[in-house]
Amino acid sequence: MEAIKTVGLTKYYGKARGVENLDLTVEQGEFFGFIGPNGAGKSTTIRTLLGLIAPSSGSASVLGMDVTKDRTAILRETGYLPSEAVFYGGMRVREVLKLSADLRGRDCAAEAARLCERLQLDPTAKVGALSYGNRKKVGIVCALQACPKLLILDEPTGGLDPLMQREFFNILRERNEAGTTVFLSSHVLSEVQRNCARAAVIRAGRVVACDSVEALASAGAKRVTVHGAVDLSGLEGVRDRKDVGEAVSFLYSGGMEALLKTLAAGQVTDLNISEPDLEELFLHFYEGGAEQ
Amino acid sequence: MTIVKHELRLNRVAFWIWSGVLAFLLAVCVFLYPEMKGEMDQMGDLFASMGSFTEAFGMDKLNFGTLIGYYAVECGNTLGLGGAFFAALTAAAALCGEERNKTAEFLLTHPVSRTRIAAEKLISVLLRMVAMNLVVFAVSAASVAAIGEEIPWKELCLLHLAHCLMTLEIAGICFGLSAFLRGGSAAVGLGVAVLFYVMNLFANITEKLSFLKYLSPFAYCDGGSIVADGKLDWPKVAIGLGIAAAAVIAAFWYYPRKDIH
16 A cells, blocks of 8 residues: 555646646655755645645545545544644643644653653743754654654754754654655755655656656766767767866766767767766756656 | 643633733722712713713613613623624634644644534633633622622623623634634734624614614623613524524534645
């Protein structure tokens, strides 16, 4: 059974596009990255999965349950960390965590205490007086304390210092190894590349690529840097070309033979062929180079 | 009942401020009565001779020389408007306040149905309305006893019952609106309360607009009629509570379908 499945999911806010014909499948037990620029439709997708908004057309299911019909049952199995965690003013951290547990009808005091200790969160602090990062920690504990089957995390690391980010991802990896599906929405590529096994890239409301992080990063493309004089005009599959002095650097997704022939025909003094990182790929998707 | 408890706790300061201020104002009115008593006969003549102004505020049917006559006017002014504002502000923010304060993402992503959230929030609003009216009633009755007057139980109970029903009606209507609003609930709530108040004034002044009495809850809170008739105007109460019930039903229909931004 898929943890998340959307088929032709479309959401319009009046005339404004949220997502359009979005197809996405996340298997249970995956650590899945969801990457895209601001306004691409990441939050719209997440809000639909959580039943906060209803799809305009298409369908979406979470853990095999329909997002419009089985909202409460889905939420029982799902922990959600919003990008901007806001709580009721005047309450203490401990009270917010207790409220969240009570709303789930669970006693999560022991797990909450463990998480607070690992994240160095003071349960007696007033939530109104907390910094952005500490509010984020309250959101993290709320999402994780009931040990849900699925974690949906929207820009989870904003405000967390590097040490805390590391501890947070340690916790997520432990949960993932224990069987929890993690759906991580982010525009911080390095954290997706480091932590996720598979990822989808969303741009302008559509999934433009979905594959393992390794495959996405290479996507058949190599970063080629050539020093010397070569004529690339006849070569197919060249993009993101940068000319620096006598060197030329480009992403290449064509056949190796064609590349070697072209290089052999020129005057090459130095050559470097490497795997591109996700960042490069991501910028490429941002710039709309590939509508796959 | 997690949400009822949470709501009561979250709003306890506002509740005690409103209840305390309204009870204090009514107590002050009652404590001023012994001093005003002697002058009341002349004042009564004055109030009775202000033409349509007198009628607008329902002072044409009251005897200012008696405690209950005096109290009915003060109660109408203080508890009437104050209670209506408290009800309107409280209920109008009940559902949409979560969106405005951005806490909706927290509350609505827990496994609680929207219907249950709406129901518990409504219960919490209604409990606060009844509790506020009880606090004010208790303080008023104690104040009357404290100045050594005999407590006119029947009239006092009827007056406070009418005002309690009015706050429940306005709360119901504003709760209904709250499901449809996204922000600016205070303005809408106060607008509803003031609209009803003005509707009642117009209905009292001209015959042509007297039908407005059936729409404004202030009409069945008219102290003059309650004291003179010794009973509430139940048909008007029934219409009012009917309107409130319709608004609440609309909220329960719409809220589970609402897109939360």
